[in-house]
Amino acid sequence: MAYRFGSHTSVAGGLYLGVERAHAVGCDVVQIFTKNNNQWKCKPLSDEDCAKFRAALAEHKIGAPIAHSSYLINVASPDDELWEKSLEALVVEWQRCEQLELEGLVMHPGAFTKSSPEQGQLRIVDAVQQAIQRVAPKHCKLLFENTAGQGSCLGWQIEQLGFLLAEVGTDHTGVCWDTCHALAAGYDFRTAKGLREMIAELETHDVLPHIAAVHINDSKKDCGTRVDRHEHIGRGFIGEAAFQRFLRSTAFKSLPMYLETPKGTDEESGEDWDMLNLALLRRLAGLKGTTTVAS
Template identity: 35%
Template sequence: MVKYTKKITPDRNSIMGPKKKAARKRKPEVEEKGSEVEEEIGGEEPEEKGRKRKDKKRGENKYIGAHVSISGGIWKAVGDCLAMGGRSFALFLGSQRSWQRPPLNSTAAEKFRKACGENGFDPVHILPHGSYLMNCGSPKQDVFEKSQALLVDELSRCSALGLCLFNLHPGASLGSITTEQCQEKIAQSINHALQQTPAVVTVLENMCGQGSTVGGQFSELRGIIDKVRDQSRVGVCLDTCHAFAAGYDLSAKGGVKSVLDEFDQVVGLSYLRAVHLNDSKGKLGCHLDRHEDIGHGQIGIPAFRDIVNEPRLDNIPLILETPGR
Protein backbone atom coordinates (compact mmCIF):
# COMPACT_ATOMS: atom_id res chain seq x y z
CA MET A 1 0.00 0.00 0.00
CA VAL A 2 1.09 3.56 -0.58
CA LYS A 3 2.55 5.55 2.34
CA TYR A 4 1.94 9.30 2.24
CA THR A 5 3.44 11.78 4.65
CA LYS A 6 0.42 14.08 4.81
CA LYS A 7 -1.14 13.63 8.25
CA ILE A 8 -4.90 13.40 8.22
CA THR A 9 -7.70 12.49 10.56
CA PRO A 10 -9.41 9.44 9.08
CA ASP A 11 -13.02 9.92 8.02
CA ARG A 12 -15.17 7.91 10.40
CA ASN A 13 -17.22 6.83 7.40
CA SER A 14 -14.07 5.65 5.62
CA ILE A 15 -14.58 3.34 2.68
CA MET A 16 -11.46 1.48 3.68
CA GLY A 17 -12.97 -0.95 6.06
CA PRO A 18 -14.42 -2.14 9.31
CA LYS A 19 -13.22 -0.48 12.51
CA LYS A 20 -14.01 -1.56 16.04
CA LYS A 21 -16.67 0.46 17.84
CA ALA A 22 -14.19 1.68 20.41
CA ALA A 23 -12.11 3.31 17.70
CA ARG A 24 -15.02 5.59 16.80
CA LYS A 25 -14.95 7.35 20.17
CA ARG A 26 -11.64 9.07 19.65
CA LYS A 27 -9.29 10.13 16.94
CA PRO A 28 -6.39 7.74 16.54
CA GLU A 29 -2.93 9.19 16.96
CA VAL A 30 -1.52 7.12 14.11
CA GLU A 31 -3.26 6.86 10.76
CA GLU A 32 -3.81 3.50 9.09
CA LYS A 33 -2.35 2.98 5.63
CA GLY A 34 -5.80 2.42 4.17
CA SER A 35 -7.02 5.77 5.46
CA GLU A 36 -4.01 7.57 3.99
CA VAL A 37 -4.58 6.05 0.58
CA GLU A 38 -8.24 6.96 0.74
CA GLU A 39 -7.46 10.57 1.66
CA GLU A 40 -5.01 10.87 -1.21
CA ILE A 41 -7.22 9.42 -3.92
CA GLY A 42 -10.72 9.96 -2.60
CA GLY A 43 -10.76 12.56 0.18
CA GLU A 44 -12.91 15.64 -0.21
CA GLU A 45 -13.17 18.91 1.66
CA PRO A 46 -15.77 19.04 4.47
CA GLU A 47 -19.08 20.45 3.30
CA GLU A 48 -22.60 20.94 4.59
CA LYS A 49 -24.34 18.11 6.44
CA GLY A 50 -26.45 17.09 3.46
CA ARG A 51 -23.35 16.57 1.33
CA LYS A 52 -21.64 14.58 4.07
CA ARG A 53 -24.55 12.17 4.21
CA LYS A 54 -24.36 11.72 0.45
CA ASP A 55 -20.59 11.02 0.62
CA LYS A 56 -21.15 8.51 3.39
CA LYS A 57 -23.68 6.59 1.33
CA ARG A 58 -21.39 6.59 -1.70
CA GLY A 59 -18.35 5.55 0.34
CA GLU A 60 -20.17 2.65 1.90
CA ASN A 61 -20.50 1.09 -1.56
CA LYS A 62 -16.75 1.11 -2.21
CA TYR A 63 -14.71 -1.98 -1.33
CA ILE A 64 -11.03 -1.03 -1.46
CA GLY A 65 -8.26 -3.39 -0.40
CA ALA A 66 -4.98 -4.90 -1.50
CA HIS A 67 -3.24 -8.11 -2.48
CA VAL A 68 -2.21 -9.78 0.77
CA SER A 69 0.13 -12.62 1.70
CA ILE A 70 -0.88 -16.17 2.65
CA SER A 71 2.42 -16.74 4.47
CA GLY A 72 1.94 -18.72 7.67
CA GLY A 73 -1.55 -19.89 6.70
CA ILE A 74 -4.11 -18.82 4.14
CA TRP A 75 -6.51 -17.64 6.88
CA LYS A 76 -3.96 -15.01 7.93
CA ALA A 77 -4.73 -13.10 4.73
CA VAL A 78 -7.96 -11.94 6.39
CA GLY A 79 -6.08 -10.46 9.36
CA ASP A 80 -3.61 -8.72 7.05
CA CYS A 81 -6.50 -7.08 5.21
CA LEU A 82 -8.11 -5.95 8.45
CA ALA A 83 -4.81 -4.55 9.73
CA MET A 84 -4.62 -2.14 6.79
CA GLY A 85 -8.29 -1.21 7.01
CA GLY A 86 -9.28 -3.02 3.81
CA ARG A 87 -12.80 -4.02 2.80
CA SER A 88 -11.69 -6.38 0.02
CA PHE A 89 -8.55 -8.32 -0.78
CA ALA A 90 -6.73 -10.49 -3.29
CA LEU A 91 -4.47 -13.45 -2.62
CA PHE A 92 -2.72 -16.38 -4.26
CA LEU A 93 -4.10 -19.82 -3.48
CA GLY A 94 -0.78 -21.63 -3.60
CA SER A 95 2.79 -21.50 -4.81
CA GLN A 96 3.51 -19.50 -7.96
CA ARG A 97 6.64 -21.50 -8.67
CA SER A 98 5.29 -24.97 -9.33
CA TRP A 99 2.70 -26.68 -11.51
CA GLN A 100 2.18 -29.31 -8.82
CA ARG A 101 1.00 -28.16 -5.39
CA PRO A 102 -0.04 -30.06 -2.28
CA PRO A 103 -3.80 -30.31 -1.72
CA LEU A 104 -5.48 -27.52 0.22
CA ASN A 105 -5.52 -28.39 3.90
CA SER A 106 -9.14 -28.78 5.07
CA THR A 107 -8.39 -27.25 8.48
CA ALA A 108 -6.77 -24.23 6.85
CA ALA A 109 -9.77 -23.85 4.54
CA GLU A 110 -12.16 -23.98 7.51
CA LYS A 111 -10.13 -21.34 9.38
CA PHE A 112 -10.22 -19.10 6.30
CA ARG A 113 -13.99 -19.43 5.89
CA LYS A 114 -14.50 -18.76 9.59
CA ALA A 115 -12.25 -15.68 9.55
CA CYS A 116 -14.12 -14.27 6.55
CA GLY A 117 -17.50 -14.89 8.16
CA GLU A 118 -16.57 -13.46 11.55
CA ASN A 119 -15.16 -10.29 9.98
CA GLY A 120 -17.95 -9.68 7.48
CA PHE A 121 -16.10 -10.37 4.23
CA ASP A 122 -18.49 -11.32 1.45
CA PRO A 123 -16.97 -13.71 -1.15
CA VAL A 124 -17.81 -11.24 -3.94
CA HIS A 125 -15.20 -8.88 -2.43
CA ILE A 126 -12.39 -11.45 -2.37
CA LEU A 127 -10.43 -11.96 -5.60
CA PRO A 128 -7.95 -14.87 -5.73
CA HIS A 129 -5.25 -14.41 -8.38
CA GLY A 130 -4.16 -17.21 -10.67
CA SER A 131 -0.68 -18.60 -11.08
CA TYR A 132 1.56 -16.78 -13.53
CA LEU A 133 2.65 -20.15 -14.88
CA MET A 134 -0.72 -20.66 -16.55
CA ASN A 135 -1.11 -19.96 -20.25
CA CYS A 136 -4.54 -21.26 -21.17
CA GLY A 137 -4.03 -20.09 -24.76
CA SER A 138 -0.66 -21.73 -25.28
CA PRO A 139 0.02 -23.36 -28.66
CA LYS A 140 2.36 -25.79 -26.86
CA GLN A 141 0.25 -28.82 -26.05
CA ASP A 142 2.06 -29.75 -22.83
CA VAL A 143 1.74 -26.20 -21.42
CA PHE A 144 -1.88 -26.00 -22.54
CA GLU A 145 -2.75 -29.27 -20.78
CA LYS A 146 -0.93 -28.29 -17.58
CA SER A 147 -2.66 -24.90 -17.64
CA GLN A 148 -6.05 -26.53 -18.03
CA ALA A 149 -5.36 -28.83 -15.09
CA LEU A 150 -4.07 -25.96 -12.93
CA LEU A 151 -7.16 -23.89 -13.70
CA VAL A 152 -9.37 -26.76 -12.50
CA ASP A 153 -7.26 -27.01 -9.34
CA GLU A 154 -7.51 -23.26 -8.69
CA LEU A 155 -11.31 -23.24 -9.08
CA SER A 156 -11.57 -26.29 -6.81
CA ARG A 157 -9.59 -24.42 -4.15
CA CYS A 158 -11.93 -21.44 -4.50
CA SER A 159 -14.91 -23.73 -3.89
CA ALA A 160 -13.29 -25.27 -0.81
CA LEU A 161 -12.59 -21.78 0.57
CA GLY A 162 -16.14 -20.60 -0.04
CA LEU A 163 -15.05 -18.12 -2.72
CA CYS A 164 -16.94 -17.26 -5.89
CA LEU A 165 -14.41 -15.36 -8.07
CA PHE A 166 -11.08 -16.32 -9.62
CA ASN A 167 -8.86 -13.89 -11.54
CA LEU A 168 -6.50 -15.05 -14.28
CA HIS A 169 -4.36 -13.65 -17.07
CA PRO A 170 -6.00 -14.96 -20.27
CA GLY A 171 -2.94 -16.24 -22.13
CA ALA A 172 -0.52 -15.64 -24.99
CA SER A 173 -0.23 -16.97 -28.53
CA LEU A 174 3.61 -17.00 -28.45
CA GLY A 175 3.46 -15.79 -32.02
CA SER A 176 2.72 -19.20 -33.50
CA ILE A 177 -1.08 -19.07 -33.65
CA THR A 178 -3.52 -16.27 -34.41
CA THR A 179 -5.25 -14.17 -31.77
CA GLU A 180 -8.53 -15.83 -32.72
CA GLN A 181 -7.03 -19.31 -32.24
CA CYS A 182 -5.60 -18.24 -28.88
CA GLN A 183 -9.00 -16.94 -27.80
CA GLU A 184 -10.51 -20.31 -28.78
CA LYS A 185 -8.01 -22.19 -26.61
CA ILE A 186 -8.57 -19.87 -23.63
CA ALA A 187 -12.33 -20.34 -23.89
CA GLN A 188 -11.81 -24.09 -24.26
CA SER A 189 -9.81 -24.13 -21.02
CA ILE A 190 -12.48 -22.13 -19.21
CA ASN A 191 -15.30 -24.33 -20.54
CA HIS A 192 -13.41 -27.43 -19.40
CA ALA A 193 -12.78 -26.00 -15.90
CA LEU A 194 -16.37 -24.84 -15.47
CA GLN A 195 -17.60 -28.34 -16.25
CA GLN A 196 -15.36 -29.75 -13.52
CA THR A 197 -16.19 -27.24 -10.77
CA PRO A 198 -19.31 -25.54 -9.37
CA ALA A 199 -20.32 -21.90 -9.13
CA VAL A 200 -16.96 -20.04 -9.28
CA VAL A 201 -16.74 -17.22 -11.85
CA THR A 202 -13.57 -17.02 -13.95
CA VAL A 203 -12.49 -13.37 -14.13
CA LEU A 204 -10.31 -12.42 -17.11
CA GLU A 205 -7.78 -9.68 -16.45
CA ASN A 206 -7.15 -7.19 -19.24
CA MET A 207 -3.53 -7.12 -20.38
CA CYS A 208 -1.12 -4.38 -21.47
CA GLY A 209 -0.65 -5.67 -25.02
CA GLN A 210 2.94 -6.74 -24.44
CA GLY A 211 4.32 -9.33 -26.85
CA SER A 212 1.79 -11.95 -27.90
CA THR A 213 -0.50 -11.62 -24.86
CA VAL A 214 -4.22 -11.67 -25.58
CA GLY A 215 -6.67 -9.41 -23.76
CA GLY A 216 -5.04 -6.02 -24.16
CA GLN A 217 -7.97 -4.75 -26.19
CA PHE A 218 -11.50 -4.90 -24.85
CA SER A 219 -12.58 -6.54 -28.10
CA GLU A 220 -10.22 -9.46 -27.37
CA LEU A 221 -11.82 -10.00 -23.97
CA ARG A 222 -15.24 -9.92 -25.59
CA GLY A 223 -14.00 -12.46 -28.12
CA ILE A 224 -13.13 -14.90 -25.32
CA ILE A 225 -16.41 -14.31 -23.47
CA ASP A 226 -18.39 -14.99 -26.64
CA LYS A 227 -16.81 -18.46 -26.79
CA VAL A 228 -17.56 -19.39 -23.16
CA ARG A 229 -20.69 -21.53 -22.98
CA ASP A 230 -21.85 -20.42 -19.52
CA GLN A 231 -21.41 -16.66 -19.66
CA SER A 232 -22.86 -16.26 -16.17
CA ARG A 233 -19.54 -17.69 -14.94
CA VAL A 234 -17.14 -15.39 -16.76
CA GLY A 235 -16.23 -11.78 -16.02
CA VAL A 236 -13.47 -9.18 -16.29
CA CYS A 237 -11.05 -7.51 -13.89
CA LEU A 238 -9.94 -4.11 -15.20
CA ASP A 239 -6.30 -3.41 -14.36
CA THR A 240 -5.67 0.33 -14.60
CA CYS A 241 -1.96 0.02 -15.39
CA HIS A 242 -2.59 -2.57 -18.09
CA ALA A 243 -5.39 -0.51 -19.64
CA PHE A 244 -3.26 2.64 -19.72
CA ALA A 245 -0.29 0.76 -21.19
CA ALA A 246 -2.60 -0.72 -23.83
CA GLY A 247 -3.67 2.78 -24.92
CA TYR A 248 -6.78 3.55 -22.85
CA ASP A 249 -6.17 7.05 -21.52
CA LEU A 250 -7.35 7.05 -17.93
CA SER A 251 -5.17 10.08 -17.19
CA ALA A 252 -7.09 12.47 -19.46
CA LYS A 253 -9.78 14.70 -18.01
CA GLY A 254 -12.89 12.55 -17.99
CA GLY A 255 -10.72 9.59 -18.99
CA VAL A 256 -12.15 7.17 -16.42
CA LYS A 257 -15.69 7.83 -17.62
CA SER A 258 -14.67 7.50 -21.28
CA VAL A 259 -12.84 4.21 -20.73
CA LEU A 260 -15.76 2.75 -18.76
CA ASP A 261 -18.14 3.91 -21.50
CA GLU A 262 -16.04 2.11 -24.09
CA PHE A 263 -15.79 -0.99 -21.91
CA ASP A 264 -19.58 -0.99 -21.59
CA GLN A 265 -20.05 -0.71 -25.35
CA VAL A 266 -17.55 -3.44 -26.23
CA VAL A 267 -17.74 -5.90 -23.32
CA GLY A 268 -20.61 -4.79 -21.09
CA LEU A 269 -20.39 -3.45 -17.54
CA SER A 270 -22.38 -6.44 -16.33
CA TYR A 271 -19.16 -8.45 -16.83
CA LEU A 272 -16.99 -6.09 -14.74
CA ARG A 273 -16.31 -7.95 -11.48
CA ALA A 274 -13.23 -6.14 -10.10
CA VAL A 275 -10.58 -3.45 -10.63
CA HIS A 276 -6.83 -3.62 -9.99
CA LEU A 277 -5.67 -0.18 -8.84
CA ASN A 278 -2.15 0.32 -10.22
CA ASP A 279 -0.42 3.42 -11.49
CA SER A 280 1.90 2.95 -14.49
CA LYS A 281 5.64 3.53 -14.79
CA GLY A 282 5.28 3.52 -18.56
CA LYS A 283 3.61 6.15 -20.71
CA LEU A 284 0.25 5.82 -22.45
CA GLY A 285 0.33 2.99 -25.00
CA CYS A 286 3.78 1.75 -23.97
CA HIS A 287 2.61 -1.90 -23.77
CA LEU A 288 4.78 -2.44 -20.68
CA ASP A 289 3.45 -4.14 -17.54
CA ARG A 290 5.22 -1.90 -15.02
CA HIS A 291 3.15 -1.10 -11.95
CA GLU A 292 3.82 2.03 -9.92
CA ASP A 293 2.50 3.31 -6.62
CA ILE A 294 -0.62 5.43 -6.98
CA GLY A 295 0.31 9.05 -7.60
CA HIS A 296 3.91 8.24 -8.59
CA GLY A 297 3.20 7.11 -12.14
CA GLN A 298 1.88 8.36 -15.46
CA ILE A 299 -1.81 7.90 -14.68
CA GLY A 300 -1.85 10.24 -11.68
CA ILE A 301 -3.98 10.95 -8.63
CA PRO A 302 -6.98 12.61 -10.40
CA ALA A 303 -7.82 9.42 -12.28
CA PHE A 304 -7.81 7.33 -9.11
CA ARG A 305 -9.94 9.93 -7.36
CA ASP A 306 -12.42 9.59 -10.23
CA ILE A 307 -12.31 5.80 -9.88
CA VAL A 308 -13.20 5.79 -6.19
CA ASN A 309 -15.98 8.29 -6.83
CA GLU A 310 -17.39 6.46 -9.85
CA PRO A 311 -20.84 4.94 -9.07
CA ARG A 312 -20.42 2.26 -11.74
CA LEU A 313 -17.59 0.81 -9.67
CA ASP A 314 -19.70 0.38 -6.55
CA ASN A 315 -19.89 -2.98 -4.78
CA ILE A 316 -16.95 -4.66 -6.52
CA PRO A 317 -13.43 -5.23 -5.15
CA LEU A 318 -10.97 -2.41 -5.91
CA ILE A 319 -7.59 -4.00 -5.28
CA LEU A 320 -4.22 -2.28 -4.94
CA GLU A 321 -1.39 -4.33 -6.44
CA THR A 322 1.15 -1.51 -6.51
CA PRO A 323 4.71 -2.15 -5.23
CA GLY A 324 4.19 -0.27 -1.95
CA ARG A 325 7.08 1.29 -0.11
Protein backbone atom coordinates in the same frame (compact mmCIF):
# COMPACT_ATOMS: atom_id res chain seq x y z
CA MET B 1 -23.02 -0.10 -2.46
CA ALA B 2 -20.38 1.52 -0.35
CA TYR B 3 -16.78 1.62 -1.45
CA ARG B 4 -14.74 -1.51 -0.77
CA PHE B 5 -10.96 -1.26 -0.85
CA GLY B 6 -8.39 -3.96 -0.18
CA SER B 7 -5.15 -5.49 -1.27
CA HIS B 8 -3.41 -8.62 -2.45
CA THR B 9 -1.81 -10.09 0.65
CA SER B 10 0.71 -12.82 1.36
CA VAL B 11 -0.52 -16.19 2.64
CA ALA B 12 2.88 -17.25 3.96
CA GLY B 13 2.26 -19.54 6.93
CA GLY B 14 -1.39 -20.27 6.09
CA LEU B 15 -4.23 -18.96 3.96
CA TYR B 16 -6.00 -17.43 6.95
CA LEU B 17 -2.92 -15.26 7.54
CA GLY B 18 -3.67 -13.53 4.24
CA VAL B 19 -6.91 -12.37 5.84
CA GLU B 20 -5.15 -11.38 9.07
CA ARG B 21 -2.65 -9.31 7.08
CA ALA B 22 -5.46 -7.66 5.14
CA HIS B 23 -7.20 -6.78 8.41
CA ALA B 24 -3.99 -5.40 9.90
CA VAL B 25 -3.72 -2.76 7.17
CA GLY B 26 -7.44 -1.94 7.13
CA CYS B 27 -8.76 -3.80 4.08
CA ASP B 28 -12.47 -4.28 3.36
CA VAL B 29 -11.72 -6.95 0.73
CA VAL B 30 -8.80 -9.28 -0.01
CA GLN B 31 -7.04 -11.06 -2.86
CA ILE B 32 -4.69 -14.00 -2.30
CA PHE B 33 -2.86 -16.77 -4.11
CA THR B 34 -4.30 -20.11 -2.98
CA LYS B 35 -0.99 -21.79 -3.88
CA ASN B 36 2.56 -20.85 -4.85
CA ASN B 37 2.04 -18.83 -8.01
CA ASN B 38 5.35 -19.87 -9.58
CA GLN B 39 4.90 -23.62 -9.15
CA TRP B 40 2.61 -26.10 -10.88
CA LYS B 41 2.25 -28.40 -7.88
CA CYS B 42 0.40 -27.83 -4.64
CA LYS B 43 -0.82 -29.91 -1.76
CA PRO B 44 -4.59 -30.21 -1.39
CA LEU B 45 -6.43 -27.84 0.95
CA SER B 46 -7.65 -29.44 4.14
CA ASP B 47 -11.07 -28.77 5.64
CA GLU B 48 -9.21 -27.11 8.49
CA ASP B 49 -7.39 -24.70 6.12
CA CYS B 50 -10.74 -23.69 4.63
CA ALA B 51 -12.50 -23.36 7.96
CA LYS B 52 -9.76 -21.16 9.40
CA PHE B 53 -9.81 -18.99 6.30
CA ARG B 54 -13.60 -18.52 6.42
CA ALA B 55 -13.52 -17.86 10.16
CA ALA B 56 -10.89 -15.13 9.69
CA LEU B 57 -13.02 -13.45 7.00
CA ALA B 58 -16.05 -13.49 9.29
CA GLU B 59 -14.13 -12.32 12.34
CA HIS B 60 -12.63 -9.33 10.54
CA LYS B 61 -15.66 -8.61 8.34
CA ILE B 62 -13.63 -8.88 5.17
CA GLY B 63 -15.71 -9.44 2.06
CA ALA B 64 -15.34 -10.22 -1.63
CA PRO B 65 -12.41 -12.64 -1.22
CA ILE B 66 -10.80 -13.49 -4.55
CA ALA B 67 -7.68 -15.30 -5.75
CA HIS B 68 -5.20 -14.63 -8.51
CA SER B 69 -4.20 -17.68 -10.53
CA SER B 70 -0.67 -18.91 -11.17
CA TYR B 71 1.48 -16.98 -13.62
CA LEU B 72 2.49 -20.29 -15.23
CA ILE B 73 -0.98 -20.95 -16.67
CA ASN B 74 -1.26 -20.20 -20.39
CA VAL B 75 -4.47 -21.52 -21.89
CA ALA B 76 -3.82 -19.54 -25.09
CA SER B 77 -0.71 -21.57 -25.86
CA PRO B 78 -0.47 -23.37 -29.23
CA ASP B 79 1.74 -25.98 -27.52
CA ASP B 80 -0.46 -28.96 -26.64
CA GLU B 81 1.60 -30.05 -23.67
CA LEU B 82 1.62 -26.60 -22.05
CA TRP B 83 -2.06 -26.09 -22.87
CA GLU B 84 -3.03 -29.42 -21.20
CA LYS B 85 -0.88 -28.63 -18.17
CA SER B 86 -2.47 -25.17 -17.97
CA LEU B 87 -5.99 -26.59 -18.17
CA GLU B 88 -5.19 -29.06 -15.36
CA ALA B 89 -3.75 -26.26 -13.24
CA LEU B 90 -6.73 -24.01 -13.91
CA VAL B 91 -9.15 -26.77 -12.86
CA VAL B 92 -7.19 -27.38 -9.65
CA GLU B 93 -7.07 -23.67 -8.80
CA TRP B 94 -10.74 -23.15 -9.54
CA GLN B 95 -11.62 -26.16 -7.34
CA ARG B 96 -9.56 -24.67 -4.51
CA CYS B 97 -11.45 -21.38 -4.87
CA GLU B 98 -14.71 -23.32 -4.70
CA GLN B 99 -13.54 -25.06 -1.52
CA LEU B 100 -12.74 -21.66 -0.02
CA GLU B 101 -15.99 -20.17 -1.36
CA LEU B 102 -14.14 -17.32 -3.03
CA GLU B 103 -16.08 -14.97 -5.30
CA GLY B 104 -13.57 -14.86 -8.11
CA LEU B 105 -10.45 -16.38 -9.61
CA VAL B 106 -8.52 -13.84 -11.67
CA MET B 107 -6.67 -15.19 -14.70
CA HIS B 108 -4.64 -13.52 -17.42
CA PRO B 109 -6.18 -14.75 -20.68
CA GLY B 110 -2.80 -15.99 -21.95
CA ALA B 111 -0.15 -15.52 -24.62
CA PHE B 112 -0.54 -16.86 -28.18
CA THR B 113 3.28 -17.01 -28.68
CA LYS B 114 3.93 -18.56 -32.12
CA SER B 115 0.29 -18.75 -33.25
CA SER B 116 -2.08 -15.82 -33.88
CA PRO B 117 -4.37 -13.75 -31.64
CA GLU B 118 -7.39 -15.46 -33.24
CA GLN B 119 -6.02 -18.95 -32.61
CA GLY B 120 -5.00 -17.99 -29.08
CA GLN B 121 -8.50 -16.72 -28.32
CA LEU B 122 -10.03 -20.03 -29.49
CA ARG B 123 -7.62 -22.02 -27.31
CA ILE B 124 -8.71 -19.95 -24.29
CA VAL B 125 -12.38 -20.56 -25.04
CA ASP B 126 -11.76 -24.31 -25.39
CA ALA B 127 -9.90 -24.53 -22.08
CA VAL B 128 -12.38 -22.43 -20.11
CA GLN B 129 -15.36 -24.39 -21.46
CA GLN B 130 -13.69 -27.64 -20.39
CA ALA B 131 -12.79 -26.18 -16.99
CA ILE B 132 -16.40 -25.10 -16.39
CA GLN B 133 -17.59 -28.63 -17.19
CA ARG B 134 -15.10 -30.17 -14.80
CA VAL B 135 -15.38 -27.71 -11.91
CA ALA B 136 -19.14 -27.05 -12.13
CA PRO B 137 -18.61 -23.88 -10.06
CA LYS B 138 -21.18 -22.82 -7.48
CA HIS B 139 -19.42 -19.88 -5.80
CA CYS B 140 -16.54 -18.69 -7.86
CA LYS B 141 -16.44 -16.96 -11.23
CA LEU B 142 -13.37 -17.06 -13.44
CA LEU B 143 -12.41 -13.43 -14.05
CA PHE B 144 -10.47 -12.61 -17.21
CA GLU B 145 -8.08 -9.78 -16.39
CA ASN B 146 -7.33 -7.09 -18.93
CA THR B 147 -3.58 -7.06 -19.57
CA ALA B 148 -0.98 -4.50 -20.60
CA GLY B 149 -0.49 -6.39 -23.87
CA GLN B 150 3.16 -7.27 -23.33
CA GLY B 151 4.55 -9.51 -26.07
CA SER B 152 1.79 -11.79 -27.37
CA CYS B 153 -0.40 -11.52 -24.25
CA LEU B 154 -4.10 -11.41 -25.07
CA GLY B 155 -6.81 -9.53 -23.20
CA TRP B 156 -5.37 -6.04 -23.59
CA GLN B 157 -8.07 -4.97 -26.01
CA ILE B 158 -11.59 -4.62 -24.65
CA GLU B 159 -12.98 -6.39 -27.69
CA GLN B 160 -10.84 -9.46 -26.87
CA LEU B 161 -12.43 -9.66 -23.42
CA GLY B 162 -15.86 -9.17 -24.99
CA PHE B 163 -15.20 -12.06 -27.36
CA LEU B 164 -14.19 -14.40 -24.53
CA LEU B 165 -17.27 -13.54 -22.44
CA ALA B 166 -19.57 -13.97 -25.43
CA GLU B 167 -18.04 -17.33 -26.40
CA VAL B 168 -17.98 -18.98 -22.96
CA GLY B 169 -21.05 -17.22 -21.54
CA THR B 170 -21.16 -15.21 -18.34
CA ASP B 171 -22.78 -17.68 -15.94
CA HIS B 172 -19.34 -18.63 -14.66
CA THR B 173 -17.05 -15.93 -16.02
CA GLY B 174 -16.55 -12.19 -15.69
CA VAL B 175 -13.79 -9.60 -15.87
CA CYS B 176 -11.27 -8.07 -13.49
CA TRP B 177 -10.32 -4.56 -14.64
CA ASP B 178 -6.75 -3.47 -13.90
CA THR B 179 -6.17 0.29 -14.10
CA CYS B 180 -2.39 -0.02 -14.63
CA HIS B 181 -2.85 -2.49 -17.47
CA ALA B 182 -5.61 -0.38 -19.04
CA LEU B 183 -3.33 2.66 -19.26
CA ALA B 184 -0.35 0.64 -20.51
CA ALA B 185 -2.59 -0.97 -23.13
CA GLY B 186 -3.46 2.46 -24.49
CA TYR B 187 -6.75 3.39 -22.80
CA ASP B 188 -6.07 6.95 -21.74
CA PHE B 189 -8.73 7.38 -19.08
CA ARG B 190 -6.82 10.21 -17.36
CA THR B 191 -9.15 12.86 -18.73
CA ALA B 192 -12.93 13.03 -18.30
CA LYS B 193 -13.32 12.46 -22.04
CA GLY B 194 -10.89 9.53 -22.03
CA LEU B 195 -12.71 7.90 -19.11
CA ARG B 196 -16.04 8.33 -20.88
CA GLU B 197 -14.59 6.75 -24.03
CA MET B 198 -13.16 3.78 -22.14
CA ILE B 199 -16.48 3.17 -20.39
CA ALA B 200 -18.31 3.50 -23.72
CA GLU B 201 -16.03 0.87 -25.25
CA LEU B 202 -16.59 -1.43 -22.28
CA GLU B 203 -20.31 -1.02 -22.92
CA THR B 204 -20.04 -1.53 -26.68
CA HIS B 205 -18.39 -4.92 -26.20
CA ASP B 206 -20.75 -5.87 -23.36
CA VAL B 207 -17.88 -6.11 -20.89
CA LEU B 208 -18.92 -3.43 -18.38
CA PRO B 209 -21.84 -5.34 -16.78
CA HIS B 210 -19.53 -8.31 -16.21
CA ILE B 211 -16.69 -6.52 -14.43
CA ALA B 212 -16.70 -8.05 -10.96
CA ALA B 213 -13.45 -6.68 -9.54
CA VAL B 214 -10.95 -3.87 -10.04
CA HIS B 215 -7.18 -4.06 -9.62
CA ILE B 216 -6.42 -0.52 -8.53
CA ASN B 217 -2.81 0.18 -9.45
CA ASP B 218 -0.92 3.18 -10.77
CA SER B 219 1.51 2.60 -13.64
CA LYS B 220 5.28 3.10 -13.85
CA LYS B 221 4.94 3.18 -17.64
CA ASP B 222 3.06 5.64 -19.77
CA CYS B 223 -0.09 5.15 -21.83
CA GLY B 224 0.28 2.75 -24.75
CA THR B 225 3.71 1.41 -23.77
CA ARG B 226 2.23 -2.09 -23.32
CA VAL B 227 4.59 -2.66 -20.40
CA ASP B 228 3.17 -3.96 -17.10
CA ARG B 229 4.80 -2.23 -14.09
CA HIS B 230 2.66 -1.38 -11.08
CA GLU B 231 3.22 1.80 -9.06
CA HIS B 232 1.84 3.27 -5.82
CA ILE B 233 -1.43 5.19 -6.20
CA GLY B 234 -0.82 8.73 -7.42
CA ARG B 235 2.90 8.22 -8.04
CA GLY B 236 2.80 6.89 -11.57
CA PHE B 237 1.46 7.94 -14.96
CA ILE B 238 -2.20 7.72 -13.86
CA GLY B 239 -1.95 10.20 -11.01
CA GLU B 240 -4.30 11.36 -8.26
CA ALA B 241 -6.71 13.41 -10.35
CA ALA B 242 -7.38 10.53 -12.73
CA PHE B 243 -7.89 8.10 -9.85
CA GLN B 244 -10.30 10.49 -8.21
CA ARG B 245 -12.40 10.65 -11.37
CA PHE B 246 -12.21 6.88 -11.86
CA LEU B 247 -13.19 6.16 -8.25
CA ARG B 248 -16.17 8.49 -8.41
CA SER B 249 -17.44 7.15 -11.72
CA THR B 250 -20.70 5.25 -11.31
CA ALA B 251 -19.33 2.56 -13.64
CA PHE B 252 -16.75 1.43 -11.09
CA LYS B 253 -17.56 2.79 -7.62
CA SER B 254 -19.62 -0.19 -6.44
CA LEU B 255 -16.94 -2.75 -7.35
CA PRO B 256 -14.46 -4.26 -4.88
CA MET B 257 -11.00 -2.80 -5.55
CA TYR B 258 -7.72 -4.53 -4.78
CA LEU B 259 -4.26 -2.99 -4.63
CA GLU B 260 -1.41 -4.85 -6.31
CA THR B 261 1.16 -2.18 -5.57
CA PRO B 262 4.63 -2.75 -4.07
CA LYS B 263 4.73 -3.86 -0.41
CA GLY B 264 6.94 -2.66 2.41
CA THR B 265 7.42 0.61 4.22
CA ASP B 266 7.68 4.12 2.83
CA GLU B 267 11.11 5.38 3.87
CA GLU B 268 9.93 8.96 4.09
CA SER B 269 6.96 8.46 6.43
CA GLY B 270 7.91 5.10 7.92
CA GLU B 271 4.38 3.89 7.17
CA ASP B 272 3.18 0.70 5.54
CA TRP B 273 2.64 1.14 1.81
CA ASP B 274 -0.73 -0.67 1.75
CA MET B 275 -1.99 1.60 4.54
CA LEU B 276 -0.79 4.70 2.69
CA ASN B 277 -2.35 3.59 -0.60
CA LEU B 278 -5.64 2.63 1.05
CA ALA B 279 -5.80 5.96 2.88
CA LEU B 280 -5.19 7.84 -0.35
CA LEU B 281 -7.85 5.83 -2.22
CA ARG B 282 -10.38 6.55 0.51
CA ARG B 283 -9.52 10.24 0.46
CA LEU B 284 -9.81 10.39 -3.33
CA ALA B 285 -13.14 8.57 -3.14
CA GLY B 286 -14.31 11.26 -0.75
CA LEU B 287 -14.64 8.95 2.23
CA LYS B 288 -12.37 10.78 4.64
CA GLY B 289 -11.59 14.42 5.11
CA THR B 290 -12.53 17.07 2.62
CA THR B 291 -9.26 17.52 0.75
CA THR B 292 -9.65 16.74 -2.91
CA VAL B 293 -7.36 17.27 -5.84
CA ALA B 294 -8.17 19.60 -8.68
CA SER B 295 -9.76 17.86 -11.65
